[in-house]
Amino acid sequence: MSEHAVRTEQAATDDTGRPEPDQPDQPQREPDEPEPDEPEPDEPEPDEPEPDEPEPGEQIRAHFHGDNRRRAGESVSAAAMVRRLPQLVRRALALAWHADRTATVLLLCCQLLSGIFGALALYATTGTLGALLVPGPVGLHLRNAAPSLAVLSAATALRAVLGITVTSLSTKVAPRINREADLALIAAGCAAELKAYDEPSYAEQWESADRGAATTPDLLSNAQDVIASTVSLVAAAGVLATLHPWLVPFLLLGSVPSGIAAVRTARIHYLAAVTTNEERQALRIYRWFLIDKGRADQVRSDQVTPFMMAKYRQAEARIVAATDQATRKAAKVSLLAALGTGAGSALIWGVLLFLVASGRIDLAAAGAATFALRTASNGVQGMVGNGARLYRTGLYLDDYFRFLDEAGGHRIQRGSIIPPAPELVEIKALCHTYPGAQQEPALRDVSMTLRRGEVVAVIGQNGSGKSTLLKHLAGLYLPQTGQITWDGVPVEELDADGMWRRVARVPQEFARWPLPAAENVHLGHLTEDLMAEVQRAAAHTGFDEVVARLRSGWRTLLAQGWLGGAELSGGGWQRAAVARALYRTTLNPGLLILDEPTSDLDPRAEHKILHALRTFAPDRITLLVTHNIANAAVADRVIVLDQGRIVQTGSWPELAAQPDGLFRELLDLQRDRAVPSQRAAGE
Incomplete structure (x- = not known):
């Protein structure tokens, strides 16, 4: 996982980092009323001074504006689910079709055949009971029931085989769907503008889309379960209609309460996941910083593990509290649903007994109706339960497909001009500010001209905007204000890949x-x-x-x-x-951009690379950022940045000869080795 940019929010905490509990309202006193006596706290012993506790700072909180998932979760209802299910089933089948067409066709055929054989089994049950529940010798009954028993046995066996086939096909297709979803998500992420990574919203949208991609195998599983339940329900309803029309409306009574409960519990759990998303993001960041190899040495030498683990536990405690609350709410809803389901079942059995007692159906039909009602009830519960899971999966999947369509709202959309190696690159009044209320502009009204064959060094103090300027020149950032042109063509009109083909760069990281x-x-x-x-x-x-x-x-x-x-x-x-x-x-000669390319090198390797720059210079524009002022002597021209502005420009000898200015100040400081002085002999 990458280190995501996050927005910090001020959070009041006590000395352990936990949020302060709400304080009860204090009684109001009149202005002249003396304050009540309060016990004086115990004073610390003089030899054990109480350490000063640092004031709590801003806590890491992942957040982005425009998050509509809470609104989507609150809109979860039975009506919304019924409207949405066909679309989700089609989407699941489309994903499966893209991953494996043959397996998808076989899945649908198996589900259809399973429903047909289920209906045959119910009709065969009616024939079997009709042959057995009449007066006469047992042997005659068995001979009369044999054909129905054979059909019932064959249908049951074939349904079992089809069930195994469906499971095998789903197991085969699901991983392929997941891999295709991952590849599509990665491609969409790589198609986003670089500025997306500066936005907290992008990291959040990526995490949501990634979670949606992980649910794609569940989407197929839930969709095929919904299809199976629907086919089973239709088959059972058809059998009940032939036995007695009154039975059809009553088959819903035992399932409606549990269906409503399934929808409501899905909403409860989804909202719990949404409301704790900030804490989950914080957990991922804390975890990354603790286990990342690049910081493993500092985690140990700075003994930071207990401190960071405490922050991890605090965030996790908030997740646990929200999850426990959701679980309690869901349990109450399920309990009420169970009571409603029991009442509905009692009513169904009462109607069935009435039909038998009044002679409207015979005993054999009543037996078959019992099996059909049970099958229909399971079908309705399967439709609602699996439909609720499918609907919940669809909420996560919406984040995934939205990211694919928009790349987090930052999809690269530039021109179509394929540029050759530029002769001239011009920057006019370029400004850039990173997102965040506390950010100062990184670049302020920068203007410069670069020509092919020229080596230009850019120097300045940390935070002066050097790396940001190089990212603009490389086409990684587009100008917020101002303009950058390649041979007179604004970079916005250039094809992004065609432009980057002409850029070779060494970033700091x-x-x-x-x-x-x-x-x-x-x-x-x-x-x-x-x-x-x-x-x-x-x-x-x-x-x-x-x-x-x-x-x-x-x-x-x-x-x-x-x-x-x-x-x-x-x-x-x-x-x-x-x-x-x-x-x-x-x-592909064009721009050669090097940001501190020798910071980790010994003098011999540094000397070799600086000579290479002059060797490669004639056919390209070369830019070199360096903190070593002596290395800037390799350049034809030196540009000095300070707080996002160009404050000096000229050749190395010209700038070094000036009695004042930032270049001369940095050069003098780099040459000054008077402090700390060497120790005298004998010290």
Whole structure:
């Protein structure tokens, strides 16, 4: 799971992190009324000072505006379920059809045949009872009942075989549906604009869609159970209609209360899940921070486990409280439904006895009606119970399909122009502010021009907007205000994939792909002379030297913890990241963007990479972000950012010669090694 951006909300807590209980209203005093005497607290011993407790800060809370799932949950009703079930059944069958057409057709055929054989079994029951419940010798009765018994036995056996077949087919199709749903969800997520990850709403929508994708196998199972129950009900109702029309309306009496209860309990549990979603999101984040390999050393050395586990338990306690409350409500509803079902069953049996006593049906028909009523009752309960589960699954699935349609509201929708390598990139009055009420603008009215063959260094203090500027130049962010053009064409009009094909970049947080060493460089962008190009790019960064020490060379899996996997040092991974960018820009020259590409490297490797930049410079626009001011000397031009604004620009010698300015200040600080001084001999 990725580390999602979350919005924090102010939460009042006591010193354990629990929410403060509501305080009872205090009686109002008149202005002149003296305050009541209060016992003075025990003063701490002088030698045991009471530690100062830090004031509680903002707590992590996942939240996004426009969440309509609570409204959807509150709208759950029997009428809504009846209207929605056909659509959900069609959607389930469409998913199954996409995953495996043959198995889907067989599933439907088996369900239809199961209903037909069920009806035959009920009719055969009537014939069997009619042959047995008449005066005469037992042998004659058995001979007369033999044909009906044969039909009953065959129908029962065939239904059992069909049931096994349905289970096997469902088991076969369900995992395929889940895999297709996962692939579609991943594709939709990768089709979202990068700015989506800055929005708390996107993380929430992704989690909801992911949960919906996980329910897709249940959707098929519930849908086919609804189909089976419907077929069984229709078959039983048809038999009852032939026995006596009065019996048909009464078959609903024993099932309506339990059906209503199923719908209401589905609403109760769904709302409980929705109202605790913020806490569940917090649990996932706390869990990730505690078990992630990248922080495992700090979890241990900082002894943070008890503290973070306490926060985990506090969030979990709120989930448990809400779940327990929902369980109690659902139990009350189910109890009332059970009483209603019992009363309905008593009425059904009373009507059946009346029909027999009044001679409207004979004893054999009454026996067959008993079986048919039981089958019909099970069918109605199955329809309602499975329908309620299907409806609840459909609520989660709505989140999934909404995400597929909109990519969380951030689907990439740009122009269709496929750009060549740009000769000129212009930025005019660019501004950018990240979401959040407390955020300052990251870029403020930035304007600059970049030309092919030029190496431009961007320097500045932390938080000055360097990385944000590079993301805009790479087309990962579109301008909020201002404009970026490639050879006069606004980036919004360019095809996104066509633009990124011309961009090679090394971000600060570069990926450490769990792939073989060679694949870590080419990432599936293949050429006829693949390994020669890979090795040539690696030679410019020293990554080839790292690979030479690996057990299986370029075929070595770079994923420690997996069978045969190896791990690289931070510098080794950074060499791989730079080699990846150089390989990519060799295939499709355009923009070469490097954000602190030598931060983990020794001087020898750093020197090699800086020389490589000059080697690759003639056919592309190269941008280099670095905190090492000396490294900026490799650039033709240096741009200095401060608080999102360009404050200086010029060549390295020009800026270094200026007596003041941020560039000179940073350069002087980097050269200053007077503090701390070396220890004197003998100290």
